[in-house]
Structure formats: C-alpha cells, structure tokens
Amino acid sequence: AQSVSQHNHHVILSEAASLELGCNYSYGGTVNLFWYVQYPGQHLQLLLKYFSGDPLVKGIKGFEAEFIKSKFSFNLRKPSVQWSDTAEYFCAVNANAGNMLTFGGGTRLMVKP
C-alpha cells in the first residue's frame, strides 16, 4: 500500500526566509505527486503536480517541488516566504494510474511578519 510521510508537522519562519517542506512516499513504481495548500479557514487548493517529465515542477505563487525518484521524495520549496504563505501544506501521492490519492499528515507553516 502506498503511504506518504511529512516529517515536519509545524514550521515557523520569518518573512523572506527560504522554505523547504519534506515529503516522502513509499512505493517503488510509477507515481503521480501533488502538493495542496489550505489557507486558514479555507479548503484545500492544488499548488502543483508532477505526472512525468521535468522533475522540477513550478507551481503557483512562486512554489516549486523537485521529484527525486532515488530518494522517494517530492519536497516543496520557496526561496522567500511571505506572511500570506501561512497555511497548512499537504503532500499527496497516487501510485499507479487509477489509484486514489493518499494524503500526508500535513505541515503547518507559520510565517512571522
């Protein structure tokens, strides 16, 4: 069975700091990878996705993620965070076409102004 781990449950950064949120999955075959963001009081929104091709994926609002197959990782990055990036971030994976997404436990990011 596929599983997703987000090891950082809470992250606190100051504005302009760089961000990297970890995501690791357990499955050896072909995977599709996603990052979702949930702003306070709102629903989950798709931030970016990887299906195939360039392992460095660029998403909305300056976020990017890199798929490293050898490390089973899909870490989310942003070079300079803003207060408005305060949110909870969820990594999701589906292994093999046709399987449902499995969500990680989420990482709560707080950006101090």
Add this chain to the structure above:
Amino acid sequence: DAGVIQSPRHEVTEMGQEVTLRCKPISGHNSLFWYRQTMMRGLELLIYFNNNVPIDDSGMPEDRFSAKMPNASFSTLKIQPSEPRDSAVYFCASSLARDQPQHFGDGTRLSIL
C-alpha cells in the same frame, strides 16, 4: 466554472440529532470523495464514489455514518445520531478520475453540542 459546492457551510446541532451534509461535484467529474478534518486526526478519507457507486467506505468511522450518491450531481453524508466527537470540518472533493487532482469544496464546519 463552478467548483464543488457544499452546504451548509456551518451546522450547529445538539447531540442525538440527525445531520445531513450535501455536495454537488463539478460537472463531468466521475469521482467524489468525502473527507473529515480535525486537529487531532488531520485529513481523513471517509468514502469514495466512482460513477455514483461507493467504492471504498473503509474510512467511515461507524454505522452512524452513511453516504449516498443518487446521481452524478449530488451526494449526501448523513450522521444519525450525531455525537460531540463528530465535530469537525467535512470536505467534499471531486475529480475527473480517482487518480486525477481533486477539487475541494469549501467544507461544512459541524459542531455537535
């Protein structure tokens, strides 16, 4: 393009009462998901429908919970009788197929007193 529509946005009721949450998926989406989100447990998948048929209800916590999808444009999640521990935000999501990105509704914030 209308997104996933959930109603009501907020529900406050006394324990023992029946609660019905409603969801209208995005037109053309074949897969529909119900999630529950709490601080303690994070995001939990309750049930998943494909082409209006319940495929996986292993996440439904107990018999007090039931879900239906009578047609492609409507689904309900019912709790009877409700208990205080059911208090959570309930999200509905839909996707073109179960392995495609999910689009989430705004959620129903449920409080059982």
